[in-house]
Amino acid sequence: MQNSTTTIGVPLPATLLESISPLLQGPTATSTSASPLPNARAATSGDGSTHANVTRTASPSERLWDRAYDDLKEKEPALLDEYERILSHNLQKDRGASTEPEHQANNICQSDPDERRHQMEQLVYTGLDKTAPEAKMKEGMSRTMGPVLIARDIISSAIGMLANPIKATETNRQGVEYVIKNMNWYCSLFSSLLQESTDDARELSEVRYQLENQIVDLYKVLLTYQIKSVYSYYRHRGLEFLRDIVKLDDWDGNLKAIRDAEKRFELHRKAYTGERIVANLRSQNDGQSKRDEQSKEDEEKKKDEQCLRDLRATDSRHDKTRIEQAKGGILRESCRWILDSPQLKQWQDGPEGTLLWISADPGKGKTMLLCGILDELKKSTGCGFVSFFFCQATDSRINSATAVLRGLIYLLADQHPSLASHLRKQYDSAGKALFEDANSWVALSEIFGNILRDPSLEMTCLVVDALDECIIDLRKLLKLIIDTSSPPSRIKWLLTSRNEVLIKQELGSAKKLIRLNLELQENAKLVSQAVDDYIDDKLPRTRALQDNSLRDEVRDILRQKANGTFLWAAFVIQELESPESLKPLQVVSDVPEGLVHLYDRMVDQIQQRKASISEVCKLMLSIATVAYRPLHLSEIGSLCGVSKDIVKETDYLSDEARATFFSSQEKTHQDIYIRSLELMSDTLKRDMYSLNEPGFPIDKVQVPTNDPLETSRYSCVYWIDHLCNSLSDKSIKEDRYLQDGGAVHVFLQEQYLYWLEALSLCRSMSEGAASVAKLESLLKTRTDASRLLELVHDAYRFIMYHKVAIETSPLQAYASALVFSPVRSLIRSYFKQETPKGITVHSSLSDEWSACLQTLEGHGSSVSAVAFSQDGSLLASGSLDRTVRIWDAATGALQQTLHGHGQYVGAVAFSSDSSKLLASGSQDTTIRVWDVATGELLFTLCGHSSSVLAVAFSQDRDGSMLASGSRDNTVRVWDAAKGTLKHTLEGHSEGVLAVAFSRVGDGPKLASGSWDSTVRVLDATKGTLLHTLDALIDTVACNPSQVSAVAFPNEPLDEQYLRSDLSVENEWLVFKGKPVLRLPHEYISFAGDDVVAVCNNNIAVGCYSGYVLIIKVDL
Template identity: 30%
Template sequence: MPSHGMDNGRPPGHQYQNPYIGPGARAHLGDTYNIGLDNPLSRLSYAEDASFNAYSKQHEPTCLPDTRVDLLQKIYDWAEGQDERCVFWLNGLAGTGKSTISRTVARTFNERKRLGASFFFSRGGGDLSHAGRFVTSIAVQLAHNVPAFHQHICKAITEHNDINVQSLRDQWHQLVLRPLSKVERTSTVSVYVLIVDALDECDDDKNFRIIVSLFAEARSLKTVGLRLFLTSRPEIPIRNGFYELPEAEHEELVLHNISLSIVDHDISVFLEHNLKVIREERALDAGWPGKEVIKYLVQSANGLFIWAATACRFIREGKRFAKRRLASILQGSSTSTVGPEEHLNEIYVTVLRKSIYAEYTREEKEEVYSALRLILGSVVTLFSPLSVDSLRTLLGDPTEDVNETLNDLHAILDIPENRTLPLRLHHPSFRDFLLDKSRCGDPNFWVEEKQAHQTLADSCMRLMSTSLKQDICGVGTPGAFVADLERSRVDQCLPAEVQYGCLYWIQHLQKSGIQLYNHDQTHQFLKEHFLHWLEVLSWMGKVSEGMHAITSLESVALASDCSDLYKFVHDMKRFALYSRPAIEQAPLQVYCSALVFAPTRSIVKKQFKEQASRWIRRLPAVEKEWNALLQTLEGHNDTVRAVAFSPDGKLLASGSDDNTVRLWDAGSGTPLQTLKGHSYMVWAVAFSLDGKLLASSSYDNTVRLWDAGLGVLLQTLKGHSGKVMAMAFSPDSKLLASDSDNTIRLWDAGSGVLLQKLKGHCSKVMAVAFSPDSKLLASGSYNAVRFRDAGPGVVLLQTLKGHSYRVWAVAFSPDSKLLASSSDNTIRLWDAGPGAPLQMLKGHSYMVWAIAFSPDGKLLASSSDDNTVRLWDAGSGVLLQTLKGYSSKVLAVAFSPDSKLLASGSDNTIRLWDAGSGVLLQTLKGHSSEVMAVAFSPDNKLLASGSKDSTVRLWDVNSDAPLQMLKRHSFTFGALTFSPNGKLLASSSKYDTVQLWDTSSNTLLQTLKGHSSTVTAIAFSPDNKLLASGSLNNIIRFWDASSGILLQTRQGHNNSSLVRAIAFSSDGKLLAYGSGDNTVWLWDTGSSAILRMLKGYSDTVMAVAFSPDSKLLASGSDNTIRLWDAGSGAPLQTLKGHSYMVWAVAFSPDGQLLASSSGDNIIRLWDTSSGALLQTLEVSTLIKTVIKSLSFSYDSTSLQTNSGSFPILTTFSDSAAIPQLQLPPSILVQNQWVSCHGERILWLPLEHRPSSCALYGSTVAFGNASGKVTIIGFAS
């Protein structure tokens, strides 16, 4: 049946050859895909060898004429007829010819311009062995084969930048179904065929169901028809996937059930054709081999085309000994009464024995046997195919050894003439044969699978040890993104065998079953190359796989009882999980951010301290040990309200105010799917106990039921008239309870039918839970918990009272003996039998939103409005841990099934904590709430920080040590000011006071009282003697800075306006302040007399500044800056150009320049004498936060701002053209990154990201929402 292509022309394919042809383009040989880098298709990661006509498949056979006639016609009729079944499943046993049929069908429809795409799975075939690039490969081919589809898929790619990492379902919808649905209808509906071969060779059988279900969705297309032809062995997971589809939606044909006489006829035609080719090539007798021999060979094949194909290849490769090889087959074949598998075993043994020449000595034969076992054992246990050259390099063998060994094995191996192309098995049945001792029979050839894996593991480590190094791709820039580096550069720096070793060495180690030891080869490799390995995985885009590999290695180390190695690997896991967001996007951050922010006692940090970045001269203070936080999952666009683990612990679901439910890989943190459908915030999520269903409830008054594995929406449960706040599955997964509008509703979880509506609560029901023994149903409402019998009738048993406010959460202990409920800042524990109160757990300072028992019953977790999660001993009620770090209320908590992980949800993120380690959270001694302001002292030795936690703190800039916590007022508005000599610190309060602190003794000197409204601005006089403070009600007060005595009080003309800015002149004689009444006021500081009120603005004056000689005053407001004569108050210039409110102004040290910043995030430089605009600094593309502070460097070469230090021109031409610079700042702190001169250099973990910032030179300090203050000094 198969016909082997023997033409000399180059067939079409998908193999890139020397892909880099110039800037912005890659040449694709075969179907001639030329995808420029400006084409959105170039952004898709796809499997180049997936299609039927890929270059690597050019010699694969198709069906011969007069074979498979009826079968092929049946397929063609299905594809081109009116059959409504859009899926055709051809299944058959190994070796029955499925792939040959697929190639034939694909080639036929390709010639008819009806082939949409094809994907040929291959176990051990790299990208072809898993579904990671399945949909993207289909989409790329569709874009080229269906012209009208191209524009729609390009638009989809542009709209979804992260499409490469989305779930299969999301990719299918965004890249295939939706673009196809937008193709306009033509006069005749076009039908295209998708072909998927060998689905059973996809590694993860969980994807079988998903792919089958995706195919069935093609029936929804109206303007374009899509037919899906799929082949596989009849594996149970695939069969189950088809069982879930109605019979009316798919056609099934079992290949091995076709009449044996038909199959024998086709095999006979195949043998006659191929033996004729051999006869003509070798000029053999015209009658060779004869009808009787062919008949005997047909009987020996026993219905397996792979037997016939292997026999023909074996005979042909014998060349002048073709007759002799045929004879050896005839001698080695059993009678037809032996089963098909035995016949296949015989042909494989025959081929292998013929590779051992009779004239070899015994020692030579043993050497060849050993080489065969090594090389074939490696080929059949590789997780992804390698070329002959790559395999040779990996095994460390001389070229001739590998080449000589493979020379006589073309009958079972596809060995390309081009040694750089992958070496593959002709058929996966050879792998099964070689690894099965009972099938192989001959011990000289049998490969012991564990030993083969150990050999490959050792080879991988040996190769990596000699190949890996820091910055292996030579990019040189610590913040370089993976996406910015050409794939060809990565492949050049990381040969295929090195990439293979990095990706699979731990899998081979695990499969080998080897006993690990402290300081063995594995341990030594990790101590030398762990960071290099992580870097390589990032360049490869395989960080997620690396996370799973580390977890596997941790299990092996634990089982091997080697404590030192286990501790090292466990620290590796913590290190990688914590820094994953940085490493995944910028590989070299493994030597920067990952090492910088790891705890001081981290084993990895101490091991690789010499590889840390040298350009960080002053490291930030970090914790001593890893705390309970494992990783932070970012992806939601709004508050996370709900989290839940699947029963097997592999999935994590989260619900958010962004109206979505997201599914995550709980082990690696990889986002899997985004479930859309709710029209309002998602309040709760829950898995059924059998793991099949996921429920979500929403403020849109509905509950939605999803297939937890596929992410498919199954049911939308409607009926509630209000927001659905909570729901729970019964332990048998048959019932779902949901609460809202003073009622609880019970639903049939399978059908979605409403079974019962429970009334009794007098206010909105906020919480509901079944007891694990299915006997009780608890619900929480205003100040009460109700117990119901969960049996038939759902009878109310009792009402538990004690809470003084709304009950937000209820939860049963795993043994059903305890009930926990949360409200009014407390958790109450009840005896679930009689309902008696047992304990009240106090500790939270605000509302407790969520509670959860660990599955082992030992812990109780609670989350609160106080931005913390607390862990309690469920038996004693003792508080064990307080988990901090959130910037807002924590709304959800959930334990993993093994009680080891705790998930919590809050500020757009989900955090995973180690619940079982018992490690206390060791937060730097700092603020407990968001840091609103930070400021350097004039000598830059001290840093002051003010926080929402009502404290001001002083820090030693050189050591990061908090010198003093300055309490006793509530810091809110961010007014922190040092005196010019640095001896005093003034801080303002929302409670109308100003506090003066001695910075040397860290003591409070004075609390300045008198304001009747919040203090909004403060400033010291140049001689340190006066302090001026302004408030919301437009009052200025002058204080003696040493005694704290109030000297003067002055009221502006409008007491409903606030004081926004205050400045003393350099000689200390004048004070100016900008007001909310659109004016600037000038005061004589000696007499406190009001000199004049400067008018002209139409909006609040946000900034004022005096020139160094005190002669000029600059003020900023309604998109303009005004220059005034400070002595007379006369207006001199109005500087226009800004398009938004002016926030800051500053004079250069010589007074010749004035800088201004605005809400348009453009800094402008002006000539103070002429008012001419000299320069604009376009910083809007770099900075998202508004620049609200400005100052010149001492030499006027740069501007210091609250977000960065920006270089400026030092000379200006007389040209009329105004320089518009986009010069990057020397130091810039922006959300996740610190940049230097426009290049990203340091990624900031979530808890270190700035909410306020101060810079001096190359030292940056920032406070953040978690209360931390971070100080980092960079090399000049």
């Protein structure tokens, strides 16, 4: 027999030896990891000792194995004690000790599960080495007795007892082999099943607990089998043979117990696996939901960022930095007095809704004082958010009420991103146009109000500098400031401006107004001291004033003459810093006091310069006085032919006493338009921004760093305005530029399409269309420009017909505009070389322009009502999309979009003064009265019980009365100024389709037409019936059973007023019963002549497609 200590010589298959370890040790880390951890016993020395510093954390499977061993030891202490003494004895024999088994002490370390598993491994290897020869002998006997066992009739208990030792050893070893072969699978399965996961659902905890109990039970059965096997291996082998015969160890029963435990475990494993699959699916679903939610958040964040990019016209933080740098930085000493002023402290410490107004004349340093206040507010803990804006009259980006709102909202949303949700509600459907179209003030005011009411918004300081330089819609801005400072309010306003009457009047109504007037005596002294501080700070850094005594003398003179005006001091110090200023004392002695006298001196200095320089300066100043908007440096330089700074004090320059200094305005306008033609001819060409793609949208166009339009942008928009203003009644007929073959004629022939592209890039297509209309009107007075007039007329039809396509995608000027123009269009023929290659229109094109002048796009559904203003300048349209739109009838530019009705709009009408009021009637049973100029809702008139089908204003000068007809069979007369009901007129048996006021007679009369085929004429003032008339056949617009249009003639009242001259029948526009124009399918009107309006030679048709068609015909 081999020495028991030589474990490596056990004659077992290698695969069996490799598999024994997991059974004897219990589970190890190698069973659950692709990169096995080192076995804790791998550091065992030759004497069986271990290195104490090798430690690791037990896996879940090992933990349960140890729990099973401890439970078994508690349940069968004798068996476990015997096992451990055998283990101790054999381990000591391996170390050379020779204690008798019956006297062997239990030396197993109970506190170290890893050590215990290792000891078991040592013992089983040795035991298997011992039993190998005996197993071979039993294997031979088994082969001899096999046939006997198979014969059923000769089986007897004696033979069975003799077979037991053979079977037992085989069964025992086969059982051990069975367990060994499945042990790796057990370990991997248990570890996988019991792997901790933070994603497991809470409901798995109970199922996991039951499964762990089954694993422990299985481990206990396996351990029992193993321990009994060890006990069998190490007992006296003769006695062991006897135990086999008398079935002292039931290996079959033990193996069956293992398989029964496996079955129980398998049932629980399936239950746990099913629950875990459900939990995993739920976890995956939750994970996907979280990913979807995160993706949605990311997408919303991107949309918020795009919304803010479109909102941003300027970042006031950058404006503040620019202003400070331009003015030499903030001098803290000059600001200290205002930071300590009682008015500012009162505003800071006062309740929400407090408004502080700092006012002063020009040049007092208001802006720089405000910059100092802003710096202090940022440091203050008492002010939650600070949003501010700097107005500047000479910068079109920041000189309007809308620009102020955009700037304030942008800074608020940038500091508090959640506020962007208020923008997104309207931005998602309107896009960038929300901030730029004619309704931007209305939309932004609503958004601003919602932001200020947001419960998450802390107390906020809103600061606006130079209110007087808000030259567009200042009154609107002041009203909004007053409204938002009224309680309840969580904001404080801080404003600066000049001492202007309008601002004083409007702000005077504020309930918590604090005013700080820098002109008051007590404040003027403080301002003068601040100016002195400014002078003291600047002079030591002036190169010409390094001598202390000279500097002190100059300082005293400057202090005396400055009169507390920062701007005056800045001008003079700038002159002292000039290299030409060699005698500083003489400079300050000669300079006059006050800004006006200083400007006079500058003019005198210009006149004293060389003629060439003087003329350029005069031209620059002349241009500045007549320009339609503030000019950029590059623009005025290009118009003058040099690059000079811009003079901003246009009030001073326009003074009559100084007018002789400049060229006449007509001459200046002429110089500008002539120079503009030269600039445009030199700079305009196809695809100036290298867009390349014909469909490249204007919303994605970015102005290149080297902007080709930098010097000619102003000229592109305003050259025709300057041309028109350069001509008197006499010079119109004499201007050689306007004759056939003149400069204007040549420009249109050679540059017209490039000019249209430039207008689109400048976002000024509507202005361009209006300019061409002006030019056409101007040319009608000339007799030597017939060919030019013909070209301008064609150019006008071209821009009106294709305006939408070109302003949407600039390069469509060369694509759809050319392709779909009439064959005999002059513009098409002059630019045929620009037609896109490879595109052919197979349907026939007309030779001449159609009667359709322009198509207005914007409504989202069918147009159900149209009306011209009395002077024909405006057109209103109502739609199934529940909106009313107001258009410029000449250019097609959208002026207002009015929201508010809850159902479709079926009637619209302007007041008699054209530009004051607009009424709209709707299926929601209400009439809304709007301010045409601002888009503001003035009244909502309620009273009808069904759809409003017609509205009309009285024909007096201010349209004092408003009539409405309804499907409820009544006519109501309202006070248009107060929004109150005057009369309810009954009598019609069916819905009222039309109402109209008279212009003549002793008092205003009102006619109403109905589905009941009658017309009722009433006294509008008294509300009494005057006549009831039956409709004439030729009065009917669409159906002889109804009256859908009524009107009063200028002559005395008779039945002929019933005639309706214009209608839409089927696909034809009908005038006086005769079809005059067949309409394409997409232009078919929504409901007959209810959506037709006439003004002069223009006809507006509301279309089923949502378009408004303007047709020009000679009726």
